[in-house]
Amino acid sequence: MATPVVTKTAWKLQEIVAHASNVSSLVLGKASGRLLATGGDDCRVNLWSINKPNCIMSLTGHTSPVESVRLNTPEELIVAGSQSGSIRVWDLEAAKILRTLMGHKANICSLDFHPYGEFVASGSQDTNIKLWDIRRKGCVFRYRGHTQAVRCLRFSPDGKWLASAADDHTVKLWDLTAGKMMSEFPGHTGPVNVVEFHPNEYLLASGSSDRTIRFWDLEKFQVVSCIEGEPGPVRSVLFNPDGCCLYSGCQDSLRVYGWEPERCFDVVLVNWGKVADLAICNDQLIGVAFSQSNVSSYVVDLTRVTRTGTVAQDPVQDSRPLTEQSPNPNAPLRRIYERPSTTCSKPQRVKHNSESERRSPSSDDDRDERESQAEIQNAEDYNEIFQPKNSISRTPPRRSEPFPAPPEDDAATVKEAAKPSPAMDVQCAMPNLEVPVQPPVLTSTPTPKGEPAIIPATRNEPIGLKVSDFLPAVKIPQQAELLDEDAMSQIRKGHDTMCVVLTSRHKNLDTVRAVWTTSDIKTSVDSAVAINDLSVVVDLLNIVNQKASLWKLDLCTTVLPQIEKLLQSKYESYVQTGCTSLKLILQRFLPLITDILAAPPSVGVDISREERLHKCRLCYKQLKSITGLVRSKSSLSGRHGSAFRELHLLMAALD
Template structure:
């Protein structure tokens, strides 16, 4: 197995501030590899051209964070699913909302467009899979069978099947025309994060948090091979367009696999962190990742990557030569037929262990569509990329050159020049204080945009958003005399709680000054002790946010003090507290849990060893605290959104405690 030199093969292309709050999802267009869509906690979907610093278009209308995104094959449509379970389909060329699809009861975790029919599939935390007819705005079928969140959906290249991967460790294959399950593939021992069909053959790949990639034969319905050697969960996979190999995205690396026999052709070290999606453009692989409000893109030069067995690279660790890959043009298994007609409508329902249900078209009114809007942020890029209609490539010809490597192999960072504008909205959201409850966040900005055909006034009959009432800020305006009253009421609402917040922040600042005085002595343990003694969790959070950035500051002593505080943070109603608690706990588990379990499992020492006894005492204390926290983590691992996935990751790390 060859390990490529990182500086020559892979480089960072760009880093942008994609949203005004945390990024919650993203997806690359697979046809061009140049189109990027990001979804945020700000309830917006932003459209970008890879390696350009400015947002092309911003899509508003969702009232909860965007949890899942997908772009169709032609890169003309995009579908976005939110935390509340609503789905919106947008036409990028016409810059308008196309459909709103309502029916799921929880987070939308996965979406996919049918390759040629007007259908969208959605998978949710409610364990259901739904097939939607976009033209009729109705749910055609509901597929039941998974027992946990459905994390990934993929239509087969011929449009006849749908593959689903879920947290229940299973991969299922559904027959769309018959409306029933064809087969359930079992073998993974952790949540399955991703599935991908081979572009030509009856072959399916799946990647899991159990750190394995499995290949399944879709004729014989059996496992072809399994790659088990990896050290981190599989985050995304992508077949090479000619089907010769599979690219798998891991933490800080790209791995290139063959499956008959299973082998790793190449490993490319890429500093992309937790890579979220992959695409290919001009023999370059594009990988994208996100952290907080930042999105980073990376390039791997595939001409420098080994994609098949050869004399030079074709040795496994025991020095046995690899079997040469099947010559291009031949296939070990059946090839997909690709009909030119659209997907046939599902026939009568067939009862099975995993059932599917027919659904009638939705009778929802068009209110959601009227309140959803596509704001073109960058007209020049928009015209260049999305006009004229029916363009062959989603990207302009002059941009079809490969992305150049940085000079002298230095990483390139391009900061975003213009942030997505929010000035066109009727209302701007109030700044969110540190102590605000995320559940009460009013979806003001995205739910009340101006439309070209309507006055910039909320109609009197408008339904009120969840949380704060719209009338608290902008009641319906009927005549000029009421305008002043509106402004007065709006200002009084904004002033509410201002004095209380000032008192809270002043007290916090004073407490932080106390902690900083101890911190300046260089004693980290005493600094944390003083923060805990103040009995203000916000101060503990502020200090942990600093300490979390440098793992070398942590010692066992610090763990014993911090773990009881983490227990409180994980149960907090404040989103930022939970996030900090999760970060600290993950750091402790990765750095100290192996040490704690090893010391507790070691036989008692002969004689008196005070240092060892102290260490043993600290380990016992930490172990007891971690056991308490593990119950909280287990209970919260079923939560929706980013926190749910964070708790599920922690639950896996804490499995050794059980």
């Protein structure tokens, strides 16, 4: 008898290089579960369709790293907040900037769209919460009460309340109509990272770095229960659409909780590290995580996960969508949100604990909006997702097609979840799947349809090399194991590619070295530049930077254009070398250049002085060209940011 194919409960879907620099924020579209927005230190917001390799759209306009992003419920608008405190709203269907909102004095840590009205809420490191009217570019209210950074904001399903979580260990509930705080929920002993409203009942969940999840009754304004013993800080939680349970994205696992009484229904092992956001579609939970410039997506099959006190239902016997399945009959039913049938009215302007900050649009706002762009990177995917199929409504991207699960490597590794015992207050069932230990390769789980697991965006591919050249063979379901000869040929393919690149680089360096031994350093640098390979220039500058006595004014005229290229490189080592060389030139030659250019003209003919003056003018022109680049990068965070800020101070003499 044939052995049935057993599919996995959780698997890695893909990994992409999302930005040219580090990813700083990301969010999933909650309506489709298939749209992903990422914000990066490169000041861009990029849009992706889950399980597709190419960027759909890239949004520009911010001049500092993007710290927070949020999609509205229909996935037609996106808002992004930056490190400088500016907020931009884009219309995705029209592919254009909609609004620029200025007013915060520090990083934007959290954002949320109102479910019905045209409003956006923003929370900042300046401890303020602001409610913005998108139509009029104005701040309707400023809510003050937190004493530290506001990490998460969520509107209630009926659009009447706003919940906020902050580093001051508190959760606050704000009444939008009255413009004041309704209640404060103390109890957490660490920063509160996330809050989430129950989809139907007057219930709020909050997750904290103190490794607890607390449930709050919004009628009695008191704690319902507390889940303790999370494996790490709680960063992402999500209620099931029918409200039967809460999902918590823990370190390398998904946990399923109930709250009356508090208990753990199930634990599913998922190698997603620090998962940043969760969404549900077609009985599948999608989780996304980021590390440096990479973003990874994962899938959990919820039909194989225990979500109530009873055993998980058979997907064949109960194929109704989640929104139609009956909730747990034993759970007490609280008051239900009354959702308006039309858009809600504009909040009244009152003075209770709030401050009106309505601004009139300025010419600076208009200029910012002209400089902000929505660049469509993939027209086919863009048209499929954002262009309406008819005059009534658009079709969400492939909502009817679940992601296919790869087959198990070994059916024996699948274990049934243990039934939780009601005698324990908080308990965790055995995981549905024991993930086998993987060898240290780039990917830990084969991806469906034979696609490579790491898919760099085309514009971010390293020069001369493809990541796929170094990937092991993708494992196709039900295919026999590769023979030793085949495995060796795959390894040799990447090895041969690397050898070709390194051999060419070594040959070019030998050429430069031969020139250096027969002539001066200036001629050898000229030969390196003529080869048109930045890696050779970097190798040479790393040597020259160690001996300042080798630098002359004519060498600066050759090196400065190359430094400008290095500072714009996506490779960290290139940027570091460029900063070192530029700092050396500024410290050693900038006083000389400014003095010579400021000196009165000489009387008579002095050939050497004229040549020196010409070189100084050329260096001055090249330095002025680099000034704007250094100024724009001085706002970056981290080591490079401090290096560019130091260079910016040194270049002040140019003005």
